[in-house]
Amino acid sequence: MKMARASDADIDAVLEISQILSDLDRGYMPASDEDERIEWFDEDDAEQCQVVLKKILKVCQKGNVFRVAFGMAVVLDPRNELLDPDADTIEVHPKIVAAMKSDERYQWLRRRAVMIDGSSDTAMTLTLFYDEGPTGEFLDDQIDDFLKAQGKEAQC
Structure with a gap:
């Protein structure tokens, strides 16, 4: 689910209304x-x-108070897989953490220039070149070609 992002004015309005409600809850007239x-x-x-x-x-x-409240509902919706549904605090979803780790590994390979042999239908052979070799863009193309041959599309 997608929705418009809350602006700074929207967030400021919600915070101000929250302060008013907090004052009322404690028995005070809101500050003037x-x-x-x-x-x-x-x-x-x-x-x-x-x-x-x-x-x-x-x-x-x-500001738009609804946009802030509904936006948080969207962020918290487990179907969106943005936040860890098992955490008591706001933490990134485990799938995102895993994807970031995978990207770190890929970028490490990319920086070291890797030659890919995708001639096999079932396997890909990587040869690392530490100082010389193909560019990272070449590696991207090789992986995309390998995935396409496997009937998959790169999710980038």
């Missing part, structure tokens, strides 16, 4: 730009509730 004194919030006071609602609506006009 004009007045720094502490005032207790009374949810039965219609005037205070109107002030809070106007403040929340004003903050909502600064």
